Amino acid sequence: MAEPLLEVRGLSKSFGALSATDQVELDVLEGETHAIIGPNGAGKTTLIGQLAGDLRPDAGRIRFAGEDITALDAPARSRRGFARSFQITSVYRDFTALDNVALAVQAHAGHSFRFWRAARGDEALRAPARAVLEEVGLGARAEVPAANLAHGEQRQLEIAMALATKPRLLLLDEPVAGMGAEESQRMVRFLATLKGRETMILVEHDMDAVFTLADRISVLVYGRIIATGTPAEIRANAEVRAAYLGED
Amino acid sequence: MRHGRRAIVFLGLVLLLAAVPPAAALLGQPFYVDLLRRVMIFAIAAVSLDLILGYGGMVSFGHAAYLGVGAYAVTILAVYGVHNGVLQWAAAVGASMLLAAAIGAVSIRTSGIYFIMITLAFTQMLYYLGISLDVYGGDNGMRLPMRSQFGGLIDLGNGTEFYYLVLGLLVLVVLFVRRLVDSRFGMVIRAAKSNEPRTRAIGFSPYPYRLAAFVISGGICGLAGALLINHTAYLTPDLMHWTRSGDILFMVVLGGMASTVGPVLGALVLLVLENALSNWTEHWQIILGPFLVLVVLFARRGLGGLLWREERDG
Structure with missing residues (x-):
């Protein structure tokens, strides 16, 4: 088997006596959609923080595309192709949708110590940004300030920003959280179009979304991965049912 | 155009300022040339602060330091x-x-109240250094x-010649800062102010960009210091007193942060009203x-x- 794109080994993080991440082992293969599920308080947010580079693990290591990235911060991981969306929508509210995506393009277009040319007139940034907006279905909303977009559109915008960095891995933190049924279905349909083309880690509460999209699922309970497998295997797993699905 | 009205206000301000020397001569009130020259010098300082405060979100409570250092640099060279x-x-x-x-380099690693206190502390240090420098007049x-x-x-x-030189420099500084904040560089510091986690997540490390903005801002304010010492022709550590930093900060807030033109308006209103x-x-x-x-x-x-x-501008 080829080396996984993301390889997490023995990852641990405690806050005082609380072990939020406990010896986590996780492999994400190139091209797969890998869901991470778990009840509230299972340590999903802490795990994501460590994967994205916002939190330093106490122990363990993270390899990404053959490189040990455990010590790298979030910007450095982003430059290596690690993109994310946030659980609570995180966009530049005062900037237009196009500005938001153009910034993501700019972040991956060499250094930004360029003081003279107006960034908003720079087709090298605008053209790719417009293309990504079209792709996520926000083409007509390019000039709207992000703050004035609907909630679902803001979430799409976040994914557009992630895609604009030409990522090798997309880390999606509850992409359908806070959405109505219809919005959420639209998002799931959109994510389905990315499936296979992008490697995705999907952290999600919504089981419909997870079972529709995921190739494999890892179940996190009390900071530990108690099972990893295909949706069918996870459904059938007695330990998972006891710890999690049964309670739903 | 998005910034149409602001550009018109700026043009109006510049024309108004340009008309001051002939008007003052006509009215036999040369004092106004002096007052407005002072206004414009402080406007340059305020615009420089707006670059890091309004656009970069860095609340420097020590911008008087650069006024002082600019003034001391000119005076010390003149002494020799x-x-x-x-x-x-x-x-x-x-x-x-x-x-x-x-x-x-030290302060940008912090934020919020710590940033304010560190910039203030450095400036107070320089103020007391100025007082202790008896060779250059001390207290x-x-x-x-x-x-x-x-x-x-x-x-x-x-x-009058000095007046128009200051006006010319003010216009250049405003245009320069506008250009800067709309460039790729400017977009990074504005993005980092608007949403730092997002900015880091898309791949920017804000620190070097913020530091560069801070240095550019300091340089512009140093120019204002060189102008100010030529204006007053009298060097005093009071240039670096913390109340002076407060004045500059207030000009920015009064005129409108992150607008480049606002601080010019703020300097004008504050100093004319005070007078x-x-x-x-x-x-x-x-x-x-x-x-x-x-x-x-x-x-x-x-x-x-x-x-x-x-x-x-966000």
Whole structure:
């Protein structure tokens, strides 16, 4: 088997006596959609923080595309192709949708110590940004300030920003959280179009979304991965049912 | 155009300022040339602060340091017989940028109240250093031996010539800062102010960009210091007093943060009002204080925001 794109080994993080991440082992293969599920308080947010580079693990290591990235911060991981969306929508509210995506393009277009040319007139940034907006279905909303977009559109915008960095891995933190049924279905349909083309880690509460999209699922309970497998295997797993699905 | 009204306000301000010397001559009130020149020098300082405060979200409560260093650089060179204006002003800008690099390197690692306190502490340190420098007048200050010389090209001793030089520099500084904040570089510092986690997540490390903005801001303010010492022709550590930093900060907030033109308006209103009120009563601060509080409370985007009603640049 080829080396996984993301390889997490023995990852641990405690806050005082609380072990939020406990010896986590996780492999994400190139091209797969890998869901991470778990009840509230299972340590999903802490795990994501460590994967994205916002939190330093106490122990363990993270390899990404053959490189040990455990010590790298979030910007450095982003430059290596690690993109994310946030659980609570995180966009530049005062900037237009196009500005938001153009910034993501700019972040991956060499250094930004360029003081003279107006960034908003720079087709090298605008053209790719417009293309990504079209792709996520926000083409007509390019000039709207992000703050004035609907909630679902803001979430799409976040994914557009992630895609604009030409990522090798997309880390999606509850992409359908806070959405109505219809919005959420639209998002799931959109994510389905990315499936296979992008490697995705999907952290999600919504089981419909997870079972529709995921190739494999890892179940996190009390900071530990108690099972990893295909949706069918996870459904059938007695330990998972006891710890999690049964309670739903 | 998105910034149409603001551009018109700026043009109006520049025309108004350009009309001051002939109008003052007509009215036989040369004092106004002096007052407005001071206004424009502080406007340059305020615009420089807006770059890091309004656009970069860095609340420097120590911008007087660069005014002071610019003024000291010019005076010290003059004391040792270097009167060449180009050399003096280059030294003023260079020294301010070096100082800003040092202060910025430490302070930008912090944020919020810590950032404010560190920039304030550095400036207080320089203030006391100025007081202790007896060679350059110490606490009492000293006269600038001779104004900066520009080889007969322009004579700073001539109030009107000096006035138009300052006006020209103010226009250049405003256009330069506008250009800067719309560039790729400017977009990074604005993005980092607007949403730092998002900015890091898409791949920017904000620190070097913030530091560069801080250094550029310090350099522009150092130029204002070189102008100010030629304006007053008297060096005093009071230039670096923390209340001076407060004044500059207030000009930015009063005129409207992150608007480049707003701080010019803020400098104009604050200094002209201060002057008018202090002529009228010695208790002028009782009136100015509440006025400033009201503006901050009711005009979130400053006086400028009332004029152009545009969202600020973010």
